[in-house]
Amino acid sequence: MDKIFAKIIANSNDIGTSIQRQSLINDKFDCEIYFNENKFTNNARLEKENSIIYLFNKKYYDLSNMFKDCSLLTSINLSNFNTNNVTSMSHMFSGCKSLTSINLSNFNTNNVTSMSCMFSCCESLTSINLSNFNTNNVTSMSHMFSGCESLTSINLSNFNTNNVTNMSSMFYDCEKLTSINLSNFNTNNVTSMSHMFSGCKSLTSINLSNFNTNNVTDMNGMFSGCKSLTSINLSNFNTNNVTDMSYMFSCCESLTSINLSNFNTNNVTNMNSMFFGCESLTSINLSNFNTNNVTNMNSMFSICKSLTSIDLSNFNCDKIKVTDNMKDMFKSCEYLKKENIKYKDFKIRDQLLVDLSNSNGCNIY
Numbered sequence: 001m002d003k004i005f006a007k008i009i010a011n012s013n014d015i016g017t018s019i020q021r022q023s024l025i026n027d028k029f030d031c032e033i034y035f036n037e038n039k040f041t042n043n044a045r046l047e048k049e050n051s052i053i054y055l056f057n058k059k060y061y062d063l064s065n066m067f068k069d070c071s072l073l074t075s076i077n078l079s080n081f082n083t084n085n086v087t088s089m090s091h092m093f094s095g096c097k098s099l100t101s102i103n104l105s106n107f108n109t110n111n112v113t114s115m116s117c118m119f120s121c122c123e124s125l126t127s128i129n130l131s132n133f134n135t136n137n138v139t140s141m142s143h144m145f146s147g148c149e150s151l152t153s154i155n156l157s158n159f160n161t162n163n164v165t166n167m168s169s170m171f172y173d174c175e176k177l178t179s180i181n182l183s184n185f186n187t188n189n190v191t192s193m194s195h196m197f198s199g200c201k202s203l204t205s206i207n208l209s210n211f212n213t214n215n216v217t218d219m220n221g222m223f224s225g226c227k228s229l230t231s232i233n234l235s236n237f238n239t240n241n242v243t244d245m246s247y248m249f250s251c252c253e254s255l256t257s258i259n260l261s262n263f264n265t266n267n268v269t270n271m272n273s274m275f276f277g278c279e280s281l282t283s284i285n286l287s288n289f290n291t292n293n294v295t296n297m298n299s300m301f302s303i304c305k306s307l308t309s310i311d312l313s314n315f316n317c318d319k320i321k322v323t324d325n326m327k328d329m330f331k332s333c334e335y336l337k338k339e340n341i342k343y344k345d346f347k348i349r350d351q352l353l354v355d356l357s358n359s360n361g362c363n364i365y
Helices: 022-029 346-360
Strands: 003-004 054-056 308-312 340-345
Touching: 340 346
Parallel strands: 308 340
Antiparallel strands: none
16 A cells, blocks of 8 residues: 555644544544545544544545545645546545645646546635646546635646536636636637636636637536626637527626627527626627527526617527517616617517516607
8 A cells, every 4th residue: 555645634633643434534624535436444543633644555546526525624735645547636626615725736647537626616725836737638627616716816828728628617706816818728629618707707808819619519608797807809709519608798797898790609599698787788789690599588688787779680589489588688778779779570579568668668669
């Protein structure tokens, strides 16, 4: 057996010199520790006060869930970890809410294929150095940093994302991130960007000019809740294969304009709440939108309080049930005037009548 020292420091100072089973560790540390999906049953001795030595065999390749939900963990020493054969680090530190920093400088990630949820809900983590990470073989980065609400910056310039297919919720609720440089990201194989930047409410700018979205099918909530974003350039986006754009820009409260003239929406079926809560948006050109396959437009422009005009003359709502999937489409669009609304589909007219007549008294007939 090869010794791997994992120092787990909790708030308790009354641990004895010998710990017999996992149940006591759970009681003292408010956590369960798994390896290869099995709880430890080994006896463990203290290296020093409040530190526990675990004995693992380095042949193991799965570190997923290892420290998951260790909510009282404040520091951890992994300097002797041998990760040469590890293929999964999924959820490895997920839910370590009290961890403020972590040193992974010795980690060999050459064989890792999954980093999904690796640091998710590490709420107190203010910075992290991953400059040594080799991500050449990683296919999933889903939720990798989601819920890292104290993270103010992150450098991923060394990341090789050539084989990544899933980036959904990768930076979800990274509330303090003001900017992020992803200019090195290769997204050629990515199929899901759902909620990728959702909840990044301090993000003021983002450069995605290098993004290749040819294979992306899901952009649901991609920028939802980016409250500080005033503009965004998506002119390079290829949306030919996208089927879900629901909530894509919802609650982008500071967004004053957006150019989607390059968007191909031929395969989109869901536009539910796509621009919901875009309170600063004064106009939007959707003349290129093909809505032939869309089945849901609920709350699509709801609470676009500054919207003064909109041209939906190209919108086809044949596949939409007005009573079920066009609800609140224009709700609280307080400054939308009848002379600045263009449409041909009578379903839109009917929904406008419902949503606007009571709020600003406009007569759309």
